[in-house]
Amino acid sequence: MPRCWFLLSGFLNLSALAQPIVPGFETLDVNNGLSQNSVYSIYQDQEGFMWFGTADGLNRYDGDEIKVYKTKTNLRIRGNSNFIRGRLCEDQLHNIWFCTETGIYYYERQSDQVKPGFIFPELRSGVNYYFLFTIDSTQTLWLGSRYLGVYSWNIKTMTWNSFPLHPDTNTNRVFTAEREMMDPSGNIWFSWYQNDGFMRFDIRKKIFEHLYGGKDYQAICFGKGKHFLSSEKYVYRFDSITSKLDSIKLEKESRLSTTFSLDVEDSYGRLWGSRSDEGLYYYDFAAGKMFRFRKNYMSQKSISSDIIRSLFEDRSGNLWVGTDGGGVGRLDLKPPLFNIFPLFEGQYPELKDYFIKSLFEDKKGRIWFGTLNGLHIYDPAEGTVFNYTHHIADTHSLPGTSVSVIYQDKKGNIWIGDNRGVAIFNEQQGKFIPLPVDLSSIRHFSGAQVNKILELQSGDLLVAAVGHLLLVKQDNKGNYYSIDADTHKVIPPTITDITELDNGHIWFVSPLGGLYDSWMINGSFKIGESFFPGIDFRSIHRDEIDHHILWIASGKGLIRFDTDTRKYALFNESNGMANSFIYGILEDEKNNFWMSTNGGLVYFDRKWNAFKNYTANEGLQSNEFNTGAFYKGESGHFYFGGVKGFNWFGSFNVSEKKKKPGIGITSVLVENVPYQKDSLFFRDAPIRLHYYQNDLIFRLAVFDYTRPEANKIKYRLEGRDDDWVTTYNKEIRFGKLLPGSYTLLITAGNNADEWGDEKKIAIIIQSPFWQKTWFYILCSALLVGLIVFITVNLSKRKINGRIRLLEKQQAIDAERDRISKDMHDEVGSGLTRIALMTELINSNQGLDRKTRTGVDEIAGSARKLVDTMSEIIWALNPYNDKLENLLAYLREQTRHYFEPFHEIDYQIHFPDQIPVISLSNEQRRNIFLVTKEALNNALKHAGATVISLSLCLNGDCCDFLVSDNGKGIASLKSRMGSNGLVNMQKRITEIGGKIEWMERDGGGTTVHYRICF
Amino acid sequence: MTPIVIIEDDEKIRNYLVALITGSGEFDLKASFATVEEAESFFREGMGDVVELILTDIQLPGKSGIDFINWLKPQRPDIQLMVLSIYDDADKVFKALKAGASGYILKNTPALKLIESLHELRKGGSPMSGQIARKVVEAFQQSIPYTDNKETLSAREKEVLDWLSKGYRYQEIADKLFISLETVRTHIRNIYEKLHAHNRSEALRKAGLR
Structure with missing residues (x-):
């Protein structure tokens, strides 16, 4: 029978004992x-x-x-x-x-x-x-x-x-x-x-x-x-x-x-x-x-040229190969986390697809895998792949195309399940012997995808295919035959996985029906309880320690199911898994689980209930794995297959000393203009910028060259953001930074999720001088100073204005006084002279009486005029403006006036306490004149013997009273004539006062005049 | 007969006064001047040593009557100076009084009264009007620190001054204070002297000598 095999080129002698290198060069x-x-x-x-x-x-x-x-x-x-x-x-x-x-x-x-x-x-x-x-x-x-x-x-x-x-x-x-x-x-x-x-x-x-x-x-x-x-x-x-x-x-x-x-x-x-x-x-x-x-x-990942010019190992464990004409290639020297097949997509062109549906490791260490198009055997040591596909003409070729099950029974037979049925594979001969199926006992067989083959404790094989369940037995002759295991049709169709417990119960999972407990009685199944109907179950794994615990991989997560208590627990993305859709579960020597999911591989550390996720970035064929494509070999290796190939690994290289990636700044752009080119200088000095330079771009480099596309950075700008930002982007940008002091913290992370040391860059954006504290203080001080200055100036000006006004007024008054005084002096001295000269004339003895009298009259008039002038001068003197002064003056003058008249009893009644009241010139003069007139009237015309002058204070008003005990008003009027009274009236009203003449009880007159202030 | 000199620039009035005083028979007119300068040279020559009373006008051509008083009084503290004034205007008169005058006489005064006033003046200083009294009070209120008793008014004197400033007459004050008229007059004379002393020390203080 024809056998197809292809020699893999590009490798030579890669033994499994040696330190493995993933032989891919990135150029x-x-x-x-x-x-x-x-x-x-x-x-x-x-x-x-x-x-x-x-x-x-x-x-x-x-x-x-x-x-x-x-x-x-x-x-x-x-x-x-x-x-x-x-x-x-x-x-x-x-x-x-x-x-x-x-x-x-x-x-x-x-x-x-x-x-x-x-x-x-x-x-x-x-x-x-x-x-x-x-x-x-x-x-x-x-x-x-x-x-x-x-x-x-x-x-x-x-x-x-x-x-x-x-x-x-x-x-x-x-x-x-x-x-x-x-x-x-x-x-x-x-x-x-x-x-x-x-x-x-x-x-x-x-x-x-x-x-x-x-x-x-x-x-x-x-x-x-x-x-x-x-x-x-x-x-x-x-x-x-x-x-x-x-x-x-x-x-x-x-x-x-x-x-x-x-x-x-x-x-x-x-x-x-x-x-x-x-x-x-x-x-x-x-x-x-x-x-x-x-x-x-x-090969895309081969070395780019055969002519090697330079070699260098970097600090992340990569070998750099400088070639002549091929650029520089990079080879990861580190033992890979996961071995991968294929290394790159086109590595095996003869393979039509890498959709892995089943995996198996044989005693020689070869990896058997089934794809949509056949069965293949890969030798990792040799790098060879042998393919077995379906040939219509060859009845001993692979019966079907899509190989979904590869199973070795205890006797060592290799059973292949595909979309046509089940066959035993004889590798030596390269032949497939299909299992004979008794068509009569089965509903239909064609097109039945085999999902699971399991050897029971009884030694029979249970074959689950779409639509039916077969029991494969061996007759005495050693021939295999199959019977319908589910004669009573209790088992639901589409079983994805089966497991047998120690107690002989067989548990099924079916995406439609759920989880089933069943056992065989007399060659046919009885169903016990069923659980979780309608959940998309992909596989079951029996716990290696507690055999009654079942771990079920489902589309909704990992279910831990206790068959004794029927209690269950669910683990999914909320617990930290990268993805909840689980395909296969494999248990390691620590009894932790490796699981294949739609989001990569997940390691479940059961001691800590912690999940660690691995994605394509860590070297997986892709993030999507497949149902049924998982296997744990006797060597202890784990195999997981997905849509683009499969991965395998032995004891996981966690002990490998992880290298921390360094981080560097390649450039800093301020407002899109380079700031300073050397990142070494940043460590000491902060970046100082003006307030208008607030747009910053940092271009960073992560110094780990193992898988540069998986490098990431974590950064935080203290002073603005409180949160750390993780990104694959190597350029970070800050815009519109307000003036202040900031610290940028950056850390680099590589493909293995190792994070390097933090680096700090201080950034200081100087506030414009108009935002600085000293400016505010200065401005406020200036403002205050300005206000004070303006206020003081205004008030000064106002005061000066008022002062000037007052001075002007004072000057006017002073001038007026001076003028009047000068005038009075002139007039006074003239009048005095007249008086004196009349005296001289009269001293002449030869004058007759008539002349003498006339001259006397002249002298008298002149003297009287001088007295009047004296009064005017007194009234004009602002020194005499108080009421007290007026009263003192009145007292003196009126006393002097009455002195010659001894028969008249003149009394003055002024209060002892005189309030401080200022009188104007006019007021003083008019009150004085009116008082003099009133007293004169009393003396000359009333014929009184007792005359009194008194003052009463009533609030703001002064009430003057001139009383006499002479003849009454009537005679007053007739003697005085209305002119005199009118004059007095005028004088008083001019200064805003009131005057009245009253008849006195007991005879006589009282003149009452009141002035208010 | 009291030796007297007169200083008056108005010729008619001076002649009148000369006639009046010599005619009274009680005063011995030694000289009459029209200007202060003439009077000063008279005194400088020693001709005025016997003079006891001087009658001077305030407003004079050249130096004023007050200047004359200021000049003469320190030399001859015994001389009684009287000032001639048209009005009993307190401002002008007070200045003269402060300078050293003992009183004032109104030019206007009739002849008989004038002689009488002169006599009264000799005895007790001229009557202090209310206005003048007020001015005296003020002058003493602006007291210099550390003045001695010779310059400060006694309580009684202050009282007398107070009544005077209200316009009361000497007799009224005497009645009010239950003292004699003569005592009142004495008080007033003392007040005048203290006023002179006060004025002098103030002048000295202003000259920086006190």
């Missing part, structure tokens, strides 16, 4: 932004960036993007100043040094630019080019030139020294090498011509030594505490501690005829090397085998 080339596809040097700097030196420029990779740095060049410069030869070195300032055909250059971290360091005195090209080796602790760069020697250049002193190597005078041999080696002490090793040992240049002693001569060594490589040598037939390992030299004989296929260079010992003890254009090799000491990677045009 970066010009399509990803690399400046050129020939990568001669690779380096990871102290911060975490990957640097690639190519034939046309320096490149920096951060996991996301590649940034290209080139030296400035022009037509006058001879040679290619961007052809980087040799290694990349990092100095104390974290600048990256490299040398090209024209000189030594460096990438300056602070300015994010490439600058020249030293231009070579002479152009070297061809095979004589300079290449950079290393930098030592004195910051001296060491370079070599093939055939010619070693050179040094000190960064600080900028001195160039050369140490030429003269050809061997004996043999005229010169050294040559594919690659130059450096030992841990920093010494430089060159391969000697025709593999005659090596030339070592001691950088301290600065001398050349010829070592390992005559032993046919091809290459030397230095590892940790040991070094390796290779020759055509052997690989040697020299342990510097034990001084033991192991030699391992290479197998014939592995032998190499041309020079083989050894490059790197990785952290897993593998020795990597390459041979001119024959790909990448590594020697696995544990397996004792040499492995090789070659370019495979059919």
Whole structure:
């Protein structure tokens, strides 16, 4: 019978004993932004960036993007100043040094630019080019030139020294090498011509030594505490501690005829090397085998070129392979969490699909899997896949197409269940023997997908297919036959899984019917209780410790069902599972569960009731797994199959020391303009911005290159947000930040969910001066000052205005007074003179009486006038404005007036306490005159003997009374004449007062005049 | 006969006064001047040593009567100075009184009364009008600290002054205080002297010498 098998290419000798490597290379080339596809040097700097030196420029990779740095060049410069030869070195300032055909250059971290360091005195090209080796602790760069020697250049002193190597005078041999080696002490090793040992240049002693001569060594490589040598037939390992030299004989296929260079010992003890254009090799000491990677045009994940130029292991456990013409590839050296089949989609073109429906591990360790199109056997060690498909013509080929069950019974027979039925598979012969089915006893058989085959304790096989249940028995002859197990038709159709308990009860799960308890009596089933009708059940797992506990995988989650108590518990997404739709459950040695779901694989730690989820990012074929595609092998390996292939793993590599990813800032943009290029500077100084620079973009890099697309960052801006934000985005943006002080905290997480250390960046946005405290204070102070100033000024002005007004008034008054006084003085002195002169005249004795009398009258009038003037002056004097003054004056003057008249009893009655009342000029004068007039009337016309002047105070009013005991009003009027009374009236009303004449009891008159204030 | 000199710029009035005083037979008119300067030179020459009474006008050409009083009084504290005034205007008269005058006479006064007033003046100072009394009170209220008794008024004197400022006459005050008219007059004379002393020390204080 024809058998189809295909040889898998691209692998060689991948033994299961060796440290497994997922043989997939992720390549970066010009399509990803690399400046050129020939990568001669690779380096990871102290911060975490990957640097690639190519034939046309320096490149920096951060996991996301590649940034290209080139030296400035022009037509006058001879040679290619961007052809980087040799290694990349990092100095104390974290600048990256490299040398090209024209000189030594460096990438300056602070300015994010490439600058020249030293231009070579002479152009070297061809095979004589300079290449950079290393930098030592004195910051001296060491370079070599093939055939010619070693050179040094000190960064600080900028001195160039050369140490030429003269050809061997004996043999005229010169050294040559594919690659130059450096030992841990920093010494430089060159391969000697025709593999005659090596030339070592001691950088301290600065001398050349010829070592390992005559032993046919091809290459030397230095590892940790040991070094390796290779020759055509052997690989040697020299342990510097034990001084033991192991030699391992290479197998014939592995032998190499041309020079083989050894490059790197990785952290897993593998020795990597390459041979001119024959790909990448590594020697696995544990397996004792040499492995090789070659370019495979059919595979996306193969190495990109066979010509290897540089190798480098980064700190995340990845091997970087610089090729000539193929860019740089990355290989994950770490043992994978999950082995995967296929490595990539097109790996096995002969397989029509990778929809895994069933899985099985045989004693040889091969993995059997059934897809929609056949049965396949995969040998992980060899990498081969054998396929068995249905052929119409061949009756012994696979009966059906979709292989849903692969089952081995206790006798060792392999039963295959597909969509046509059941068959026993004979691998040796490559034949399938279909199970004979008694058609009469079965309703219909065609098109019945077999879901489960289970060997019962009785030794019979129970076969569950869509629509019916079969019991397969063996007759005496050893032939198999099947009978209908469910004659009474109690079992519901579409059974997805069956399990048998110790007590012989058989439990079924059916997506339509639910969970059924059943047992067989006399060859047919009896149904007991059923539970959870209508739940989409996918499989049952019997608890390995408590055999009466059933764990059921359903579309609604994991159900723990106690068959004794009938009690159940449900676990689903709310408990922490990534997805509630569970397909298969496998129990590990700790009695924890691995479950396949629609959201990846879930590990259920039953001790802590905790769930850990794994997705495609961790290396799963996809997130969607399939019903029935799970198996635990006798080796202890777990197999889970899904829509794109399957995964398998042994004891889980949780002990593997997890590497924490570092985080770096590639650039900071403020208002879309680069702020400062070097993230190292941020650590010390905060970012200081003005208030209008409030839009910030941070571009970050996660330094773990295992699976860059699964790297994530967690950040929080203290001072604005309180929450942590987790994102796969490597660019974070903050807009419209208000002035203040902020701290940005960032952490990086890699594909294995390891989180690195937190990094803090302080951001200070200075408030504009008009928002600063001192400004507010100043403004308020100014404002207050302004208010005070205005107020004071206004009041001052007001006061000044009033003062001026008053002064004006005072000046007017003073002037008036002065004028009147001057006038009065003039008039007064004139009148006095008149009076005096009349006296003189009268002193003349010769005058007659009549003349004398006339002259006397003149004198009298003049004197009287002077008196009047005196009164006026008194009234004008503002000093006399108080009522008290008026009363004193009245008293004096009236007393003086009555002095000559001794017969009249003149009385004055003024109150003792006089309130302070101010009177105007007019008021004073008028009251005085009216009083004088009234007294005069009383004296002259009333003929009184007692006259009194009194004052009564009534609130704000003054009541003056002039009383006499003479004749009454009538006679007053007649004698005085109405003119005088009218005058008095006028005088009083002018000052706002009232006057009246009253008849006095007992005779006489009282003049009463009242003035109010 | 009391030796007297007169200072009056108005010729007619001066002649009148000269005639009146010499005609009275009770005063010995030593000289009459029209200006203060003339009077000053008279006194400087020692001609005025015998003079006991001076009658001077306030408003004079050149130096005023007050200036004359200010000049003469310190030299001759014994001389009684009287001021001639048209009105008993307190302001002008008070200044003269403060300076050292003992009283004032109204020019207007009839001849007989004038001589009488002169005599009264000699005895007890001129009658203090209410206005003047008020001014005196004020002057003493603006007292300088650390003045001695010679300058401060006694309680009795203050009382007398108080009644005077209300307009009461000497006799009325005497009746009210149950003292004699003569005592009242004495009080008033003392008040005048204290006023002079007070004025002097204030002048000294203003000159910074006290």
